[in-house]
Every structure is written in C-alpha cells, then in structure tokens.
Amino acid sequence: MGIVSSSDRFLPAGYVLLIMDSLRTLGLAESERLRMLEQLGTDEEQLHDPNARIGLEQVNQLLIYALAHVDAYRLIETVGANMKLSSHGDTGFAVMTAHHVGEALEIAQRFISLRVNFISLRLEVRGDTAHLFVDDTLKLHPLREALLLIIAHGFYAMGRMATGQKLFARVDLNIHQPPGFESLASTGAGLIRFDQPFNRMSFSAAYLDYPLLMADPVAMRMTLERCEQELAMLGRERSFLSKVRHLLENSGQNFPDAETLAAQLNLSSRTLKRQLAQHHTSYSELLEETLRRRAVLLLEDHRLSLELISEQLGYSDPGNFTRAFKRWTGMSPRAYRQNRS
DSSP, X not given: OOOOOTTSOEEEHHHHHHHHHHHHHTTOOHXXXXXXXXXXXXXXXXXXXXXOEEEHHXXXXXXXXXXXXXXXXXXXXXXXXXXXXXXXXXXXXXXXXXXXXHHHHHHHHHHGGGTOSSEEEEEEEETTEEEEEEEEOOOOTTHHHHHHHHHHHHHHXXXXXXXSSOOOOEEEOSSOOOTTOSOSGGGTSOOEEXXXXXXXXXXXXXXXXXXXXXXXXXXXXXXXXXXXXXXXXXXXXXXXXXXHHHHHHTSTTSOOOHHHHHHHTTOOHHHHHHHHHHTTOOHHXXXXXXXXXXXXXXXXXXXXXXXXXHHHXXXXXXXXXXXXXXXXXXXXXXXXXXXXX
C-alpha cells in the first residue's frame, strides 16, 4: 500500500476511503472500484487503518481514473457533502468540540499539518468580514483542483453540521473554472469565483461567535492534548512553511530578503533555499504570494488610494506595483477594484 514517510506529501487513507465510498454512491461498478484499489496497491480494509497514508501521486492517478468514469462535479459535490468533522481524526474531534466557530478555526489552523502537510490555513478578520485563506504547494492536476473544490464544499457542509445553521460564504479559488462549476449555489454555500489571486472563503465575522452544537470543554481539552503530543512527536510545533509565511506576513512594509529571512530562522541562505525546494516552493514564490494577498485585501478597502496601497506594499514607484499586480492577476489594480465594486 502507498505508505509514505512523514517528510513525504500524502493524504490520510481515510480521505481516499471517502472518495471510494462516494464513487459507490454515484453508481460506479464494483469491478471498476476493485480495479482502482488494485492499482493503488491496497484494499478497503487497509483504507480503514487510521494510521495509513497514501502518496499524492498515487491519489492523483486514482482521481484521473475515477474522472474517466463519473462526472467531476457530482464526485466533488458528493465527497464534500459526505465529509464530516470526524473524518479528520483528533484534529476534527477537537474542532467539533470547540466552544464557537472562531475557536474551531484556530484549532484547524494549528493542527491541519497533522492531516495534510501541503496545505495551511490562515484566518484574517477585516472589519465585519472574516477571510479564511487556504495556502497550498500542490502542483498535481487534477488533484489540486479537486481538493480545493472539495474543501469549499466540505467547509460549508461541516459548518452547517457543527452549528445547525445555514452559512453563506464567498469562495475565491486560484484555479481555472472546470466545466459545470459555475457556482456553489446548489449547495447553498454562496458564490464561487475562479481565476482569483488566491484561495479564500469570505464570510460574516459574526459567524465566528456562533456556538457549536457539540461543544464539550473536557473532550476538547483531552483531544487537544493528544494533538499537541503528536505535533511534538513529529517535531512540527509549527510547519516550516507556516514559519516562513508568518515572518513575511508580519514584516510590515519592509519585507526581508532571502538572506535576512534565513537568519531570522537561524539558517543559512543555502539551507533555506533547499528546505523551501523540498516543500516545492521558493522564497520568491512565497513573497509574491504574500504581496498578492495583501494587495487584494488593501484594494478591497475603497478608502485607500492606489498610491497609498503601493507605498504600504513597499513599492516606491506606483508603476512598479501596477506592473506586478498585472503579472499576478492579468489586470491593473484599478480595473481589479472596479470589477469588485
């Protein structure tokens, strides 16, 4: 079976089991499902192993095979709708027993690396709107598109189950629009926009105070202790990429260069470059990701002039900011702001 080491990129086998169960729901012939499992080198009994993990390349090949037999939209919608907080192990149980949505999202941010080591979450609140950013380093296709769409569906479904209330969110994804994915209106989650600068779900900040139906302080504390122990055992108090992103996000207007960033992490610049490469990214990619996200959030505040935004992003010449923004999004800052008004 596709068991992988802790340094590799993987999905817990339970997520693959969720895909296989969804394929059965959609009517895929049992012979085809068995053939898929054989190609994966496993069976459903092994997929029930809570400690089993499967390499992303194998999962990508499984998905390619599945999409040749079922409709992509129906598969992603089914997987998202069937996803439960309990699908995410101790992390999911800790989230499920939190006091309110805000605390649940804080737990998810901290411990998501226990479930997937190529995605990180970041919650930002601006005024009366909360933004949950989903950062990833995944370059496999169609797996990346499928996972981001499943997350969008799954967060809505799990949020409704956890609060008992219908939640609305605007979803931005930095993937091209697949056929049949015009909106998420059919799930009630709200609208989805493709070809965006980053992945995020935006919703009323009031949702953060919504109580969870299964809030249980004792159960949450016990589960969090297990999550903390697992983090300590894996040596991932905070994932390496999260540390880098945190330093960039909190650097104000003067972003550190690669050498300065490496020194802040007590690393040589060569080691920083090597470790980022192991995470399938680079300093320049993470810096642009930070600039792009900050630029869009500033542009959404119509009280700020383009000149002030350019200055806050560290550009001495607004023309340089305009050229950079066009490279990121395909349009000028002014056009982007007008399209969002």
